[in-house]
Amino acid sequence: MIPTQHVLILSAVLFTTGVLGVMLRRNVIVIFMSIELMLNAVNLSFVAFARALDSMTGIIFIFFIIVVAAAEAVVGLSIILSIYRNQKTLNVDEFNWLKW
């Protein structure tokens, strides 16, 4: 039996990697991938707790999280496509057209 703490620690490490990716990288697509990584880390801790507590609620939540992640990826990537078509850049430091 895999100890729950170790699964949770793996999940925390993956989440931290995602946070660091969002903070450090400037390419907007890589930032999106880091967000997906964070969502996966959360899924992993849901599974760990569901197994530890013999519950199915965490598994149900994972389906909702996956659907929300898919919706977010679809809308976000089409926004990125239209930004690139108009401005020819993917660097988030140059995304400042909404700045007052």
Next chain:
Amino acid sequence: MLFTFYLFAVIAVASSLGVLICRNPIYSAMSLVCTFFCLGVIYILLNEEFVAVIQILVYAGAILVLFLFVIMLLNITPDGELFRLNIPKVIGIGITIGFLAQIIGLFLSGLQYGPKDIYTVEKLTEEGSIAVIGRLLYGEYVLPFEVVSLLLLVAVIGAVIIGKRRLD
């Protein structure tokens, strides 16, 4: 089994670091695929086969292919400089690592669980975990299920409208 878990955990962390440090976004996407497959293996080790299948089908199969499509549509060149560190970012990295250390210390000091539910591994293998999930999704959780399907519909319509070149 424990050794397999640690092996795939190390591969998952290494390939997630690959997402962080690859200059080329295609390489980042590929190491993200590797991370998702390792997570799928870990789900199987945790006796959640259906979640593992969904993980590989939806994440590695659909979402990452969408990322790769966009990367190849945009004809992206590798990033010139990977990070540009300045004082606020260094402070942010420090705070993030500090939180990670604190969370790991919290987990290692032991967990206290609340009351257990009824779905043990034996019960799930006897009834079939997919049957249990289906009964819960269409019974107890039918309202969130419908809301989420509506969300997906709205996302598809939004993506089509945003992706159009001009609105006529």
